[in-house]
Amino acid sequence: MKITAVETLYTHEFENVLWVRIHTDTGLVGLGETFYVASAVSAHIHDTLASRLLGRDPLRIEAINRDLVDLPLAQASTGAEYRAASAIDIALYDLWGKATNQPVHQLLGGLCWDKLRIYNTCAGYQYVRNRDIRPVNTWNIGTEGPYEDLKGFMTDAGALAENLLEMGISAMKIWPFDPIARQSNGLDISAAQLNEALKPFELIRKRVGSQMDIMVEFHSLWNLTTAKRIAGALEPYEPAWFEDPIRMNSSQALADYARCTRVPVCASETLGSRFSYKEMLDRDAIDIVMVDLCWTGGLTEGRKIAVLADTYHKPFAPHDCTGPVGFAAAVHTAFSQPNTMIQESVRAFYTGWYKELVTEVPTIRDGYVWPMEGPGLGTDLRPAVFERSDLVVRRTEA
Incomplete structure (x- = not known):
């Protein structure tokens, strides 16, 4: 099997999501994604990386990744550059699964779990929908459906927590300190601002106690x-982690932070490659290892980071607040690792716009996610995606 073409696609509506399709002489096509x-990323793939891919055996994944x-x-x-490599790597794993008729989690060593607990990142339908990705600007609170959870945690976090529990979801992620950081450039917080940012935590504990x-x-x-x-003020509310x-550019500073609080430190979707994680782990700066497979080298590097975390007796928690193919890849990886603690999810995404773009999304029920089925990632782009008037496609062939 040889790679015959590399294709990238993105839409203007979902302008942050980039898909990569790796075509082969057998007719099999692998699908990857970054955000x-x-x-x-598309320019880097076609201008620099395509020449390193065309004509090669797509199953030599480790060598290609390097x-x-x-x-x-x-x-x-x-x-x-790393996002491009990540998307290609995910696509190559999808190809491998399709070529062998196996799901990606089987290629990574098989299932370690029958189901995995999820937490709900309380974003809304419009969250990170455009390129203006800055605190507060990313919020884009909308009214497209029942799960506008960003508005929910900012206006009545207690009611939101209760609603999540009704769905069996007993963990949630919120970020009420972001607007204050925008005002002060993260340099200071007044007593009044601190008390205001603590209100969602008060409302959650008052409404549902320690159930969430x-x-x-x-x-x-x-x-x-x-x-x-801020950490000291939050500790009485028993947070699950500080993320x-x-x-994330100073292991010494993060280790200093970790020593000041009994709440576990989770890091970080912003780190690239296992070497950055090792430095943080060596300094005992991280308690929970979070990885975004679409940014840190794909499944090849993500699996190595999970194993590295296990070597330090630390749990693994894949990131997802991005696109639907990345979510599928994260779920496959999560199920294949024995130290997976929990999987991130966004119900406004997987019940909403994800379904507009891909054929299958992971099954989430009663606060758990189940393994994806079918060969490869178990999902593909919907035919309607290729018919969109706002679709931008670029293709490089042998």
Whole structure:
């Protein structure tokens, strides 16, 4: 089997999602995905990486992955180069599964779990729908359906928690500190601002008590001094974890933060390659290892990071607040790893726009996700995607 063409696709409506399709001389096509800077990633794939792919055996995944990430600007990064390599890697695993008639989780070692607990990231239908990806700007609160959970946690987090529990979902992630960080550039928080940001936690605990686990997302917006102050104020509400409280570019600073709180530190969707994670783990700066497969090297690198986390006796928690193919890839990886703690999900996405784009989404029921079925990733782009008037396609052939 040889690679005959590399194709990229994105739409103007969902302008952050980029799909990669790897075509072969057998007629099999592998599907991959990444998120953010779609046009830049597409350019890198066609201008730089396609020549490294065409004519090669697509099942030599490890060797191809090394070739794609060994470029000078691609190493230990989550920029366009690494996102491109990630999407291609996911597509190659999809191809491998289709060629062998096996689901991707089987190729990764088989199921370690019959079902996995999920948490709901409380985004809404319009969240990260455009390129203006900054705190608050990303919010784009809409009214497209019953799961506008961003508005929910900002207006009545207690009612939202109760609604999630009714669906069997007993963990939720919120980020009420982001608007304040935008005002102060993450440098400081007043007593009044702190009390305002704590209200969602008060409402959740008052309404549902300890039935709900609360993950706190900080989006790397705070300096260390203020992040420590916020951590101390949050501890009485027993958060499940603190995620990316500061920028993930100093293992020493993050280790300092981790020592100041008894709440586990989760990091980080922003880290690229296992080498960045190892530095953080060596300093005991991370308690829970989060990986976004679409940004950190695909399934090849993601699996290595999960194994690395297990070596340090740390749990693994795949990230997903991006696109539907990435979600499927994360679920396959989660099921294949013995140290998987929980899987991220966004109900506004998997009950909403994901279904407009792909043929299958993971089954989520009673607060758990079930393994994907079928060969490869078990999902594909819907035929309607190829008929969209806003679709941008670029193809490089042998």
